[in-house]
Amino acid sequence: MSTLHFEDVSIRYGSGRTAMTAVDRVDLVVPDGSIVGLVGESGSGKSTLARAAVGLIPVHSGRILLDGKPLTRRAGRRPVQMVFQDPYSSLDPRMTVGDSIAEAVPRRTDAAARRREVGRLLDLVEIGPARSDAYPAQLSGGQRQRVAIARALAARPEVVVADEITSALDVSIQGTVLNLVRTLQRDLNMSMLFISHNLAVVRYVASEIAVMYLGQIVEHGPTAEVLADPQHPYTKELLSAVPGTDGGLWGEGATGETADATLLEPADPHDPPPGCRYHLRCPVGPLVDPTREVCAATEPTTLHRHAAACHFAEGLPPGSGPQAHPASKDAVR
Structure with missing residues (x-):
C-alpha cells in the first residue's frame, strides 16, 4: 500500500456567481498502512473529497499525490479504489458476484488466474x-x-476509499463489516480513507481522525487524543450527538444561549461566512460571547495540540474522556 496526500485541495461545482466550493484548501495525509477516519455532518464535503481521490470529479486547485507523485492511472488501472455507501446500487444486479469481481481484475490476467483470484478474494472477505x-x-x-470490498481489492489498489460503507446496513451487520475492515488492514497493511458520520464507527477502525466542516478540516490528530480531548467546538458537538452521551460535552453549566447556538443550521456553502465558518453555530463563539468578534472576522490558522482550527481551542471546556462515551473500541461489535 501507499501514502495518499491531499495537498491544498479545493473542489468547486459550477462556475461564475453560482459556483460552490465544496472542498476548500484541504491538507490531509493517509499514511502507508494506516486507516484515517474522515468525519463530519452531511454536506461537509467528505464524499466530494473521496470522489476526487478516485478521479470521479476534477480538482479545482491543489494536488492529490500518491507517494509524492501526481495521482494518475498506473498500468491501465486506478491506484485508488472506492467502496460506495449503498451496496444495493454499487453492484450490477444482472451480473453474478464472481463476474462483478472478475471484471475489476487487471485485464492482463488469464481466465484461469482470474477465477482463482475471484475465489481468493471471496475467501478474503469471508463469503x-x-x-x-x-x-x-x-x-x-x-x-x-x-x-463490493472484494471488487475494490480486485483492482489491486494502493489505497482504498470507503465512503459510509456501514450506514446503509442494519446495526447488527455493521460490526461484521467493520471487523472485516480491521482484519484486512492488519493482514494486507491496507491504506484506507474511511469516511463516516458515526464517531463510534471511526473510533473502532481508524488510527487518526480528521473532522470536516463546510469544506474545511477543522481538527485532525490521533483518534484516541481527538476523542478523549477534542479541541474544536464542532468536534465537541459531534461527540455530544453520539447516542448515550449524558448532557453533551458542554456540561451542566451550558447556558440557554449556548444550546440555541448549537441548533442553528449550517451556513450556506454557496456563501460561507467570513472568519471561522463555524462561528454562526459555535456555542462559545461571538453570538454567545461578544468579546470573541475575532471569530467572525479572521479565519483561524493556528493549530492547537493535535491540530484544531479554532482561535480559542486552548480555553475551551475540556471534553470528556473516552470512558464517558460509547466512541470506544468496545462500542462496535
Whole structure:
C-alpha cells in the first residue's frame, strides 16, 4: 500500500456567481498502512473529497499525490479504489458476484488466474468461492458490501476509499463489516480513507481522525487524543450527538444561549461566512460571547495540540474522556 496526500485541495461545482466550493484548501495525509477516519455532518464535503481521490470529479486547485507523485492511472488501472455507501446500487444486479469481481481484475490476467483470484478474494472477505455464481439479490446487505470490498481489492489498489460503507446496513451487520475492515488492514497493511458520520464507527477502525466542516478540516490528530480531548467546538458537538452521551460535552453549566447556538443550521456553502465558518453555530463563539468578534472576522490558522482550527481551542471546556462515551473500541461489535 501507499501514502495518499491531499495537498491544498479545493473542489468547486459550477462556475461564475453560482459556483460552490465544496472542498476548500484541504491538507490531509493517509499514511502507508494506516486507516484515517474522515468525519463530519452531511454536506461537509467528505464524499466530494473521496470522489476526487478516485478521479470521479476534477480538482479545482491543489494536488492529490500518491507517494509524492501526481495521482494518475498506473498500468491501465486506478491506484485508488472506492467502496460506495449503498451496496444495493454499487453492484450490477444482472451480473453474478464472481463476474462483478472478475471484471475489476487487471485485464492482463488469464481466465484461469482470474477465477482463482475471484475465489481468493471471496475467501478474503469471508463469503467463500461457492457463492461466486450468486446474484446480488440473493445476498444480504452485509454480504453485498463484502462483495463490493472484494471488487475494490480486485483492482489491486494502493489505497482504498470507503465512503459510509456501514450506514446503509442494519446495526447488527455493521460490526461484521467493520471487523472485516480491521482484519484486512492488519493482514494486507491496507491504506484506507474511511469516511463516516458515526464517531463510534471511526473510533473502532481508524488510527487518526480528521473532522470536516463546510469544506474545511477543522481538527485532525490521533483518534484516541481527538476523542478523549477534542479541541474544536464542532468536534465537541459531534461527540455530544453520539447516542448515550449524558448532557453533551458542554456540561451542566451550558447556558440557554449556548444550546440555541448549537441548533442553528449550517451556513450556506454557496456563501460561507467570513472568519471561522463555524462561528454562526459555535456555542462559545461571538453570538454567545461578544468579546470573541475575532471569530467572525479572521479565519483561524493556528493549530492547537493535535491540530484544531479554532482561535480559542486552548480555553475551551475540556471534553470528556473516552470512558464517558460509547466512541470506544468496545462500542462496535
